[in-house]
Amino acid sequence: xxxxLEALYIDLHQHPELSFQETRTAGIAAEHLRDLGLEVEExxxxxxxxxxxxxxDGPVVWLxxxxxxxxxxxxxxxxxxxTVTGVxxxxxxxxxMHACGHDMHVTAMIGAVERLVAARAEWSGTAVVLIQPxxxxxxxxxxxxxxxxxxxxxxxxxxxxxxxxxxxxGVIGVRSGTQMAASDGLTVTLHGRxxxxxxxxxxxxxxxxAAATVMRLQTIASREVDPRDxxxxxxxxxxAGLKNNxxxxxxxxxxxxxxxxxxxxxxxxASVERIVRAEAAASGAEREPEIRTDHTLPPTINDAxxxxxxxxxxxxxxxxxxxxxxxxxxxxxxxxxxxxxxxxPLVFWFWGGLDPAKYAAAVAAGTVNSDIPTNxxxxxxxxxxxxxxxxxxxxxxAAREFLG
Numbered sequence: 001x002x003x004x005l006e007a008l009y010i011d012l013h014q015h016p017e018l019s020f021q022e023t024r025t026a027g028i029a030a031e032h033l034r035d036l037g038l039e040v041e042e043x044x045x046x047x048x049x050x051x052x053x054x055x056x057d058g059p060v061v062w063l064x065x066x067x068x069x070x071x072x073x074x075x076x077x078x079x080x081x082x083t084v085t086g087v088x089x090x091x092x093x094x095x096x097m098h099a100c101g102h103d104m105h106v107t108a109m110i111g112a113v114e115r116l117v118a119a120r121a122e123w124s125g126t127a128v129v130l131i132q133p134x135x136x137x138x139x140x141x142x143x144x145x146x147x148x149x150x151x152x153x154x155x156x157x158x159x160x161x162x163x164x165x166x167x168x169x170g171v172i173g174v175r176s177g178t179q180m181a182a183s184d185g186l187t188v189t190l191h192g193r194x195x196x197x198x199x200x201x202x203x204x205x206x207x208x209x210a211a212a213t214v215m216r217l218q219t220i221a222s223r224e225v226d227p228r229d230x231x232x233x234x235x236x237x238x239x240a241g242l243k244n245n246x247x248x249x250x251x252x253x254x255x256x257x258x259x260x261x262x263x264x265x266x267x268x269x270a271s272v273e274r275i276v277r278a279e280a281a282a283s284g285a286e287r288e289p290e291i292r293t294d295h296t297l298p299p300t301i302n303d304a305x306x307x308x309x310x311x312x313x314x315x316x317x318x319x320x321x322x323x324x325x326x327x328x329x330x331x332x333x334x335x336x337x338x339x340x341x342x343x344x345p346l347v348f349w350f351w352g353g354l355d356p357a358k359y360a361a362a363v364a365a366g367t368v369n370s371d372i373p374t375n376x377x378x379x380x381x382x383x384x385x386x387x388x389x390x391x392x393x394x395x396x397x398a399a400r401e402f403l404g
Contacts, residue, residue, distance in 0.1 A: 003032060005111045005388050010080045012103035013381075016069030016096045018086045019134035020143075022047045025067045025106065029131045032110045036117045038129065045143030049131035050153060053116060058125025058404035062156040062342075063395060064335055065102070065109035066135035072097040075378040100375045101164035101353065104382050106131060108162070108391030115396045116403075125403040126154045130338070138185065138295035141334040145341050158306055159339040159346045160398050162391065165326075166372050166380070167352030168359045169387050172314050172394055173326030174349035176307040180300035181230065181258040182265055183332030187294055188213070188276055191287040194249035206251035207240045209283040213253065214238065216279055220271045231268050232258035232330050258330045260299060297332045303345030306402075310347045313401040314394060326350060331375070347398065351391050353382025 008028070017025055026047045033040045033051035040051045071088055073095035074081045086096040098104075109129065116127055130149075134140030167173055190213065192206030214235050225231040233255065240251035255272065259265045273291060280289045314323050329350070339346035352359075354372065362371040373379035 003110060003114055005107050005392070006384055008032075008110060009103055009107040009384060009388060012106060013098050014080050014082055016082050016084060016098045016103065018071065018088065018096055019068040019137045019140070020046045021086060022067050022133050026131060026133070029067065029106055029110065033113065033129060036113055038113070044149060045133060045140060045145075045147045047133040048140065048144045048147070050149060051113070051129035051131075052153060053113065053127040053129065055120045055126065056124040058123070059157040059402050060126045060128060060154040061399050061402050062128045062130060062159045062338060063109065063112070063399060064130040064132055064159065064161040064338060065105040066132045066140065067102050067106050068134050068136050068140070069096050069102065070099045070136055070376060071095065072099040072376065072378050074099070076381040078381055097378065099377060099380050100136065101380070101382055102135070104164045104353065104387060104391060105162070107388055108395055111388065111392035112395035112399065115392065116399060123400055123403040127399060127403065128153050128156065135334055138183070138297045138332070138334045141337040145337060150342055156338070156342050156344050158344055158402050159335070159342065160395070161335045161348045162395055163333070163348070163350050164353040164382050164387060164391065165350040166354050166374050167326070167350060168354055168356035169352045169383050170318070170322060170356065170390055171352040172318065172323045172349055173351070174302065174307060174311055174323060174347070175325045175327070176302050176304040178260050178299050178328050179302050179348055180329045180331055180333050181232070181260055182262070182299040183295070183297040184257045184265070184269065185294040186255040186257065186272065187292045188253040188255060189290040190251045190253070190276075190280055191285055191289060192247070192249055192251070192283070193286065195247050197245035197247055200247060203247045204284050204286065205247050206249065207247070209279060209285065210238055210240060210251035210253060212283070213276055213279040216275045217255070217272065220268060220275070224267070224271055225264070229264065230258075230260050230328065230330060231264055232256070233268065233272070258332060260328060297334055298336055298340065300333045300336045300346070300348050302347050306345040306347045309401050310349070310398045313397050317393060317397045318390070349394070351387070351394055353387040355383050
């Protein structure tokens with residue numbers, strides 16, 4: 001019986017789960033993989049799923065899809081919009097939404113595996129399916145690898161993965177070399193001296209210290225990085241104080257840093273540390289600030305030869321104009337850990353999920369940034385069709401290119 005992929009997608013979209021909490025999603029994916037005849041293990045790297053489709057001698061291809069959602073309140077207005085909440089690591093109840101399209105990733109994976117099973121007389125080798133948790137934390141791939149998947153399952157000859165993105169449906173974006181930036185997530189704690197809001201002179205105000213630090217950090221990309229290069233310094237979270245008449249004792253900043261290579265990474269990290277410590281000193285802080293690295297992700301680098309093979313195969317199947325070079329994305333991914341640890345090539349591509357007419361109209365009007373919701377937006381929602389079909393075809397085609 002053919003799997004109803006539209007129903008699967010809608011179900012996953014309506015029931016998103018936060019990172020390392022994807023028990024329902026994992027269970028559904030595992031059930032479909034078992035029904036398709038794969039050997040399946042759950043709970044790999046907390047909530048990850050591994051399925052093995054062995055089909056005789058030949059290459060081993062690892063296929064990866066991530067499944068976690070985000071603490072975002074959905075505003076798409078869709079009849080199948082998420083209304084669920086979850087509890088984040090800090091114990092806060094938060095809205096949850098598939099604002100990055102991981103529900104589409106899982107759906108396309110199940111569809112691609114279904115096709116591989118149906119066509120197993122036409123290929124030989126082994127497909128290892130990874131349904132990965134916690135990509136949004138940059139921790140899920142590492143968790144699965146730390147659980148020993150390289151020694152417990154057939155070692156890959158290549159790793160393949162894909163990500164839905166705000167390109168027109170039917171378009172594949174892929175390039176050799178650096179496809180996505182490296183990233184670090186930092187937590188900076190600034191220490192002041194708390195006191196009464198009416199006596200600021202008797203305090204060292206960490207709120208002012210934080211404000212000055214945030215503004216100065218913006219000069220790294222604008223004044224310290226060559227305009228021809230790429231670096232991103234984002235302060236995505238700032239927390240200080242509980243009441244308007246109390247000057248708190250500390251403030252916390254959460255930073256997201258992006259860069260294309262290790263050299264730029266070292267430069268930006270050094271600049272961040274210099275500015276944070278200098279602003280604390282300028283504010284008269286009596287205690288050094290703390291800078292903690294929460295995650296580090298390497299750049300997502302596509303192997304040149306393997307990418308050329310995948311691109312050619314996709315053009316044959318989807319059409320010559322369907323594959324474009326989208327340039328380097330400043331977003332980051334943890335998929336490359338699989339290929340790096342295994343020391344094998346990686347090909348990771350993007351596939352469009354937007355109504356082509358709407359996208360073309362936004363391009364013509366010069367309103368892409370304002371009218372086209374991006375990943376992580378509360379308005380982000382791929383068109384169900386033909387996004388599912390293209391995602392299934394792309395993943396199956398790429399896998400078949402390497403399976404004997």
